[in-house]
Amino acid sequence: MKQGPYDSATLAIVNADHYDPFSYLGMHGGGKSGVDVRAFLPYAQGVDLVDAVTGDVVAPMVRTHPAGLFSVHLASHKVRFAYRLKVTSGDSVHVLDDPYAFAPVLGxxxxxxxxxxxxxxxxxxxxxxxxxxxxxxxxxxxxxxxxxxxxxxxxxxxxxxxxxxxxxxxxxxxxxxxxxxxxxxxxxxxxxxxxxxxxxxxxxxxxxxxxxxxxxxxxxxVYDLDGYTWSDDAWMKQRAETGRCEDPISIYEVHLGSWRRNPEEGLRSLSYLELADELVPYVKDMGFTHIELLPVSEYPFEGSWGYQPIGLFAPTSRFGPPNDFRVFVDRCHEAGIGVILDWVVGHFPEDTHGLGQFDGTHLYEHADPRLGRHADWGTLIYNFGRTEVSNYLIANALFWLETYHIDGLRVDAVASMLYLNYSREEGQWLPNKYGGNENLEAIAFLKRMNEQVYSLYPGAFTIAEESTAWPMVSRPTYVGGLGFGFKWNMGWMHDTLDYIAFDPIYRKFHHDDLTFGLLYAFQENFVLPISHDEVVHGKGSLLGRMPGDVWQQFANMRAYLAFMYTHPGKKLLFMGCEFAQGREWDHDDSLDWHLIGDKRHRGVQTLVRDLNHLYRDQPSLHHHDNKPEGFSWVECHDYGRSILAFRRHGLDDVDDIFVVCNFTPMVREDYRLGVPFAGAYREVFNSDSSHYGGSNVGNSGLVNTQDVSAHGQACSLALTLPPLAVIVLRREDLKLGQGD
Known part of the structure; x- marks a missing residue:
């Protein structure tokens, strides 16, 4: 059909409105009628058709539309042939291959x-x-x-x-x-x-x-991800042979942009390569087993900390190109440190260059805002029920494990994915087909994602940030669970932070904030998280939550960290908490590294280093982390004196350790701790040690049992409990007989 002097196909090409440009552009025909070649080159002044084999000009092409459409009919050529285009534009001449000369690549x-x-x-x-x-x-x-x-x-x-x-x-x-x-x-x-x-x-x-x-x-x-040579074969092999639940996992959570900045260059953030040189040795020295990175998938808004990503497959270019990020991961693995990424698939931002209305329709998101929009965050929710969308997200999870050798994915905001009425009032959400509030499509997606991760990448694991009582989050899908490896224990975190913020005189009224978590501690494979969320938005720093004068604040901080490290569950600590940063975290600034010059802050840093090594070296503190046989109370009812005592069980009785916590500033003399075996017990850790900035009250190394019954045991230890402190004791030897 003609439109003026041009047919509709020509007009569609020059107006970029042709549904199938390959059917018109390129070489077509053959046989008796010869072949036609068409090319649209809007910036060309002249085009010649060139034989790709000989390099000879076959024929000049004719401009058939002033917008830049060129064509030539070759009646004498009965068979299609490989060709190139010799393009003249101004004073330059280029010979190039025509994109429309190539067959489809997707199989x-x-x-x-x-x-x-x-x-x-x-x-x-x-x-x-x-x-x-x-x-x-x-x-x-x-x-x-x-x-x-x-x-x-x-x-x-x-x-x-x-x-x-x-x-x-x-x-x-x-x-x-x-x-x-x-x-x-x-x-x-x-x-x-x-x-x-x-x-x-x-x-x-x-x-x-x-x-x-x-x-x-x-x-x-455009970036070529091929060609990088990894040097972490030993790590990957060892990872595949390791049981994650029995291993010590102590995670250092990091925001790369603000961990440490270069003061000599305008406080710029460090690059991936600089972080490999500075962050990795620091984490290794501190004894953490893993680094968890706040999201590194490319994101436009600095203030989102990465939790509103646009480029799920692109490590942020803020710190360097993708292969530099690979170097960072490689160096972590060489140092024996695993890498966990915060993975954000619960929502995405509405930036116009992103996924929203991607092809003019609600392609990645739900069309109905009652399903497809987070009003709290101003973001869109993935349509998990659309197979291509869930495929996109699952492929992204596998991409990080495959392309960047990531060891774990911590899935952000899982609760918002599980519940259709998450943060919604009545009438603002749609029930599922059974009338319930469970997001069945998101549940199916999470299960499938976890199944793929664990079946394809041995040793890799997933962690759910899930803040509700949803059952079996960290249980296999074949028994009805969601399939995660671990779950953040948000209840423990809130309860214990509430407790430690009380003045010690009032703690006896809140004793169950410390003990309640043990009622459910083994229902999931828990991680105890002191994360970035606890040191922002006006909450202040972890140190700033501690009551009392400066001495008591630091003592409380040391005791709280020691309680966390000895409590059942894997560990996570946000950067800066390990040296008791005094001010709230600011993503636009560096951590206050100068504080380490103060012996009190340096003492907390030393304490965390020692706690990491204690936790890693003592099987009783990690091997049964997620099993009830790994824990038993010795004393959980002494609320009047705010004392707790418990036993962590190892592979056998010889490995057991005893933990006693005194959450008041009073020294407790002659505290009776019932133990099952007679003999000598060594105080292997004391958070009140002068080494950490404490008052050095304690038990001078070894303590021998006495034939005095306590806590249902025939023998006991007479201990001195330091103020606002935690002590850890391990049996030095075994004397059969009394108490055995």
Whole structure:
């Protein structure tokens, strides 16, 4: 059909409105009628068709539309042949390969799995990949936008002109692709998408981008992830053979941008490589087993700390390129330190270059705001029931484990995913098909994600930040659980922080804040978290929560940390807490490292270092962390004196240790601790040691049992309990007979 002097196909091409540009551009025909070649090059002044084999000019192409459409009919050529285009633009002449000369790259199996939502390596196919096709190097772009009328790749290489590189659609799976020859790593790009109603959407970043511009820039960057050589084979082998629940796990939670800044260069954040040189040795020296990073997936807003990510597949460029992040992980593993990422899949921001209304429809999010929007956070909720969306998220989890050798994923805001009425009033949410408030689709997604992680990556694990009483969060899916390896114990954290904030004179009225957690301590595989959330938003620092004068504040802090390390559960401590930073954490500033010059702060740092080594060295403190056989009370009712005593059980009785906590500033002389075996017991830890800045009250190393019954045992120890302190005792030898 003619429209003026041009047919509709020509007008569709020059207006970037052709649904299938590959059916028109490139080489077509053959046989008796010869072949036709068409190319749309809006910035070209002249184009010649060149034989790709001989390099000879076959024929000049004719400008058939002033916008830059060139064509030539070759009646004498009955068979299609490999060709190139010799393009003249101004004073420059370039010979280039035509993107529309290449056949589809995505195979039938990929297309089938992508449409089915079971392609767990979508990151190998979607996004931008530096590849070689038919002997020609370039970049293959692929993006899911099933409802789009047209999708183009735009970038610095085509003047951000959506007419130049319109993509090919695979209708069965809604994926658009194009191979752009001659392009390489470093090119900036986005996707220009025209909705079905003809609207031109804001340029979209690549959902699978491996690298992205630093904010305020929003472009994706072509990056070649191939070719990095890892040096952590020994770590990965050892990880695969290790049982996580029985191992000591002590996590140092870090916000990379504010851990330490360079004061000589305007307090800039350290790079991944600098962090590898400074953070890794520090964590190793402190005895932590893992580093947990606040989200590193690319995010536009600094104040979100990474919890509103745009580029799920791109380590933030704030600290360097992706391979530098690999170096950081590699160096962690060389030092024997695991790496855990905070993984945010409960919601995503509404930034126009992100996933919202990606192809002009609610593609990644629910259309109904009662399902698809978090009013509290101003963010959108993934449509977990859509197979392609859940596939995208599961593939992202596996991508970090595969491409960056990440050891664990801590899944953020799980409660918001599990409940349809999370933070919603009546009438603001929709029940599930059974009338309940459980998000059945999110539950199915989490189970499938965990199953894939544990089946494909031995030794890797997942942690749920889940703040409700949802049952069996950290139990296998085959017994009805969600399949996580661990769960944050938010109840323990809130109760114990409330308790320690009370003046000691009032603590006897709140004794159960310390003991209540043991009623449910083994229902899940718990991590005890003192996280970033506890030192922001006006809560002050951990030290600032402690009551009393300065001496008592530091003593309370040491006692609280010692209680955490001896309590059942894996450990997590946010950066700065290990040396008792006095002010609230500020993501725009460095930690107050100068405080370590003060012996009180240095004492807390030394205490945490020693606690980490005690926790790691004593099997009784970690091997049965998540099992009731690993713990028993010795004394939990002495609320009047705010004293607790308990026993941590090891692999056998010889490994057992005894913990006594005195949460008042009074020294308790001749405190009777019943023990099951006669003999000598060594005080292996005392948070009141002068080594940590304490008053050095204690038991001078060894204490011998006496034939005095206490706590249901025939023999006991007469102990001196230091003020606001925790002591740990281990049997030095075994004397059979009395008390045995």
């Amino acid at each position: 039938e199996v990929d297309i089938h799995l992508l449409s089915e939502g079971t392609h767990y390596r979508t990151f190998d196919k979607l996004g931008a990949h530096v590849v070689e096709v038919d002997g020609v190097s370039g970049v293959l772009f692929a993006v899911w936008a099933p409802n789009a009328r047209r999708v183009s790749v735009v970038g610095s290489f085509n003047n951000w002109d959506g007419r130049c590189h319109s993509m090919r659609l695979h209708p069965s799976c809604g994926i658009w692709e194009i191979f752009i020859p001659g392009l390489g790593a470093g090119a900036l790009y986005k996707f220009e998408i025209k909705a079905q109603d003809g609207r031109l959407l804001p340029l979209k970043a690549d959902p699978y981008a491996a690298f992205m511009e630093q904010a305020p820039g929003t472009a994706s960057i």
